[in-house]
Amino acid sequence: MSRSTLLPARIPFRALMIPLALAALAACESEVAAPAEETFEEGVLTIDASSPVSFGYVSLTGGGALPSPADPGGSTAWDMAFRRFSVRLNGGVAGPGSVSAVSLGNNAGLTADQVAALTPEDGEAAFAAVTAADIPAGGFVEDALAPETGPSWFRFDRQSGSIMANPGAAWKLREGSGRGYGVIRMVEIAMQGERPVGATIQFRRHDPGGSLGAPESLALDLTRGPVFVSLSNGIVRDPAGCGWDVATSPEFTIQVNEACGAGTFPLDPTDDFTALARADDAPDYAGFLSTIAGAFPATVGDAQGAFWYSIRQNNRMWPTYNVYFVRVGAEVYKVQLFDYYNATGDSGHPSVRFQRLR
Template sequence: MRVSKLLAVFSAFVLSVNIVDAEITTVIDATAGGARATEPHDHTYFSFADNDVVPITDVEAKASLDWHIAFKRYNVVLNGGVSGPGNVRGYNIHADYEESLENEVFSDVTLLDMPEDESFALDSSAEALDQWYSYDFVTHVISASGNAYELRTADGQYAKWVVDTIEGYGRADAGTIGFRWVVGEDLSVESQSASVDVSEGREVYFNLRTGQEVSPDDPQNSLDWDLYFSGYSIKLNGGASGSGEAAALSAYESGMSFEDIVAPVGAGYRSDQVSSVFSNWYNYNMTTHTLSTKNHTYLVNTDQQTYKMQLLDYYKSVDGSPVSGWITFRWRPLEDNSTVVTSTSWSTVKITFGSP
């Protein structure tokens, strides 16, 4: 017999409880304004150590060690690498399984499944402009791929862009990168061209609208730049890399060259994203347009403690209809097999007592 007892109601708080054989359901709102939100919304930050939501903004989180994991819609990030100043790392126990598993696999994960420390991964950058150069594995020559992209600038204008030349490259950087672009609704007009020097560790911010290199005081919150060049990395001012609307569409994947692009498609653009061990935690149904969990078990190493967790659901029932962005997950310290913790992204705290 199982008995549920509502202990308390909080607004984005988590009750820290350690009860043997108890299930704790917590509330974290990961809806971020809804599926069609146009205004920017913060992640919801959570601390395993405190079993509590950390009430900070995205800007504050960039300098905070108080949180371990954060949720925004279906995105899950850890406090480490490109996502935060910490050293929180993740590992997917069931990474070899593309299909969904039974959720009982969570109980099977023990200390014996702990991988080597180097197997844990920090969050890294997944850039939308990731095919602008080519590497020949036989000759070891690096050259411009000529792959053309449609772009959206930081302020939402349309553009097209291509890298034409790479000169003076080395092991750590691409040397001088030459590129062409057009900004506007009519992409058939004569293009502009420029080159940037990223040798010797140089970092360059570039504004496609003015055709100039810029030096923003606060790049993360500035709309003065569209492209950021460093080493072999080109980032867009949007998504995980900036506060703007910049994004890219890989026109070359449709067989289009730079010259073939004469008008913007206007849809399907991809911003820079964070690559996390949680990036593929769900399946997407193309017919129903719904997400379902794969039930994989993840390990999260905070340096002080390793936790195992499993994402269980993405929806909450409101008036009989599912609402997206309410992530349910369960977790517990890997060293402690006596307590199971379940966290759910809505605004109540509930403990379920009972025997199996």
């Protein structure tokens, strides 16, 4: 074979450019005829929510975690907030935003054993299966006051093996019949075996038109049944009528005199009970001992919740892989919490995946 056969034939430059131009034109026409689909925000975050006091804040619209706002109650920069297993939305009584949510409840019908058997792959598949077509026409709710079912005002002390009061939990209180306002908390519980025989409530009264007074304490004898209390008049012997505001019983319950207008609003753990200036400024007062909750339940073990606790009696959180729709203004996101532990196994670090559907 001669060397000349190894060389390419000479092609005129103009002839070479014609097919290239046609290809470029065809590509342009293709782009016009079939535009690329819109790319919506999506992401995966692991949030440090390990503090029992402070929240970790997230902006879905911004696609990431945020520094803690100086005034979360007055800020619209955040969409969701996480503290341990609690989830808050910036709307309703929890914030000034317009964030609301609804649970798809895709795994709400599972038993505890079935939840324990779920795998991370099951969670990914459940999240991927949810599309914009699944967004309901209604049912979105902002965070509101719900009954405290924990309850948070006492805790089990492992060292002593007994029930103890939790002064870190406190409530603003609207007294019955318009008498005034106050803040209350339980500071001591006296136990006899497994039954409480006494309790001490600490409170500060806020007279109408005045300010919060100094802390006062009231010891309650629970040996003969429930004790009814008025912040302005102390222990009330006759529970009939509107003379009392709250009642404590040996069955570990706190009752609020809803019939006479008494109500509670939970203080945030970051609020200083002794330094609080007002009790009459809560966004709402519920006729029960209250907590803040919405589409994300305030407790673990709820069928609609993100986590179940200690299914295998091992004091661990188990993700349910339930999917939620979170509406931020006109945008709707699908959100799923899929883990409660970080890479080193520390609790209180929920992992969240989200994607904007609309």
